[in-house]
Amino acid sequence: MVRYRVRGGNALRGTAFIQGAKNAVLPMIGAALLAAKGRTVLRNVPIIEDVRRAVELAESIGAYVELHESERTLVIDASRLNSPVLPAEIARRFRGSVLFTPALLHRLGEAIVEGVGGCNLGSRNLDFHYLGYKRLGAIVDEGETVIHVKASGLTGATLYLDTPSHTGTENLIMAAALARGTTVIENAALEPEVLDVIDMLTKMGARISGGGTGFITVEGVEELHAVEHTVMPDRLDAGVFAMAAAITGGEVSLVGTGLDLGVVRYKLEQMGVEFHRQGAVLHVRCEGPLRPINIITDTYPGFATDLQSPMMTVAALADGTSYIHERIFDGRFALAGELNKMGANVEVQGSRAVVRGRTPLTGTQVTAHDLRSGIALVLAGLAAEGETLIDSGYLIDRGHAHLAARMRALGADITREISEL
Numbered sequence: 001m002v003r004y005r006v007r008g009g010n011a012l013r014g015t016a017f018i019q020g021a022k023n024a025v026l027p028m029i030g031a032a033l034l035a036a037k038g039r040t041v042l043r044n045v046p047i048i049e050d051v052r053r054a055v056e057l058a059e060s061i062g063a064y065v066e067l068h069e070s071e072r073t074l075v076i077d078a079s080r081l082n083s084p085v086l087p088a089e090i091a092r093r094f095r096g097s098v099l100f101t102p103a104l105l106h107r108l109g110e111a112i113v114e115g116v117g118g119c120n121l122g123s124r125n126l127d128f129h130y131l132g133y134k135r136l137g138a139i140v141d142e143g144e145t146v147i148h149v150k151a152s153g154l155t156g157a158t159l160y161l162d163t164p165s166h167t168g169t170e171n172l173i174m175a176a177a178l179a180r181g182t183t184v185i186e187n188a189a190l191e192p193e194v195l196d197v198i199d200m201l202t203k204m205g206a207r208i209s210g211g212g213t214g215f216i217t218v219e220g221v222e223e224l225h226a227v228e229h230t231v232m233p234d235r236l237d238a239g240v241f242a243m244a245a246a247i248t249g250g251e252v253s254l255v256g257t258g259l260d261l262g263v264v265r266y267k268l269e270q271m272g273v274e275f276h277r278q279g280a281v282l283h284v285r286c287e288g289p290l291r292p293i294n295i296i297t298d299t300y301p302g303f304a305t306d307l308q309s310p311m312m313t314v315a316a317l318a319d320g321t322s323y324i325h326e327r328i329f330d331g332r333f334a335l336a337g338e339l340n341k342m343g344a345n346v347e348v349q350g351s352r353a354v355v356r357g358r359t360p361l362t363g364t365q366v367t368a369h370d371l372r373s374g375i376a377l378v379l380a381g382l383a384a385e386g387e388t389l390i391d392s393g394y395l396i397d398r399g400h401a402h403l404a405a406r407m408r409a410l411g412a413d414i415t416r417e418i419s420e421l
């Protein structure tokens with residue numbers, strides 16, 4: 001069992017190195033499996049547990065994979081895929097497993113999905129994925145636990161997503177990339193990670209237009225080839241380090257962000273956090289007290305739901321009442337109870353939370369219920385008095401690489417411990 005131990009009170013100062021994006025690298029591993037020949041190289045790979053699971057899953061279906069950890073590089077050779085089964089014991093441990101289906105359909109004519117994991121956030125449907133495959137000509141047999149998708153060649157069609165699903169858009173683009181003819185995906189996701197995946201697929205030979213507009217057109221091609229691609233920075237990791245600087249009254253330079261933090265930056269600025277970009281480096285600091293905030297989560301370019309929990313911790317440390325409206329997932333407030341154990345005053349009413357700050361936080365034993373509630377508790381621990389123990393730390397490791405080491409380099413008192421169950 002992985003546990004994080006945090007002793008609060010230190011202001012974070014120094015340079016934080018931002019990892020590559022989890023939500024870009026996972027679909028890219030899925031995309032690499034579409035190439036029937038050659039070796040794909042992915043650079044700036046975050047060394048997180050979800051990537052380790054993706055490597056195991058790729059190997060289980062016959063891919064040859066090298067994970068060079070210190071070089072943050074993956075080499076993937078998918079020329080010998082030999083099994084359509086995404087086995088439950090690996091696939092149920094992370095959400096990204098769903099992104100292997102298009103490659104199996106194209107390469108082996110079927111995919112047997114024994115389960116899909118990911119954070120427990122309430123309902124996480126996959127109907128857009130399966131309806132889309134059906135529209136492209138696949139047969140989808142949805143059993144109680146196992147889903148069997150079969151296709152002897154897909155054909156382009158017009159697809160519509162009720163809401164712009166992130167992995168749904170990526171999966172349907174990958175399915176369409178090697179289909180016969182033209183596919184149009186309406187109400188497609190606009191997230192930067194989706195655009196990075198489109199960039200990689202385009203290098204591989206795919207013909208995709210309209211990325212970032214909500215209407216994507218894919219002209220199917222005969223084959224895709226192996227390429228080298230550098231994974232974009234993780235804007236969620238960057239957001240967390242910016243918040244860590246803010247709540248400890250510190251000053252941190254973010255290296256490797258490459259992109260603007262968008263609405264997260266504006267919201268933190270409204271709270272009193274200062275940002276200053278110097279070329280490729282983004283400086284973050286906060287001296288005065290934090291002001292309260294209202295946030296409404298939304299698909300890009302709205303406020304990312306994955307930063308809603310970390311922001312709840314920041315709100316608990318602000319002087320006044322903050323309001324949070326979660327619009328993407330129907331069960332993403334598991335943090336509230338844990339934060340209240342530390343002295344926060346968070347009241348949840350359906351999809352809304354009211355955070356009454358500032359209440360002093362005191363370290364205690366708490367549990368990560370999902371990746372982002374886990375990292376939000378790490379933030380709370382950094383600002384709390386005394387020692388905070390965060391159980392189920394594996395969930396944090398799913399999405400943040402070398403977290404304790406990167407925070408210790410900034411002066412945080414944090415250790416990652418492994419104990420017997």
Ligand SMILES: CC(=O)N[C@H]1[C@@H](OP(=O)(O)OP(=O)(O)OC[C@H]2O[C@@H](n3ccc(=O)[nH]c3=O)[C@H](O)[C@@H]2O)O[C@H](CO)[C@@H](O)[C@@H]1O
Nearest residue numbers: 023095096123124125126127128129165166167168328329
């Ligand atoms: C690996 C990965 O990239 N994970 C991200 C991805 O998850 P993921 O791609 O699973 O999230 P989606 O965008 O698909 O889901 C958003 C909402 O749409 C609903 N929905 C989705 C698909 C579908 O077929 N039917 C349906 O109803 C879901 O129940 C959910 O309420 O986007 C989420 C929303 O930004 C992020 O929190 C996750 O970090």
Ligand SMILES: C=C(OP(=O)(O)O)C(=O)O
Nearest residue numbers: 095096118119306371372
């Ligand atoms: C919800 C998340 O991830 P996943 O979709 O991989 O469960 C997340 O990264 O916060």
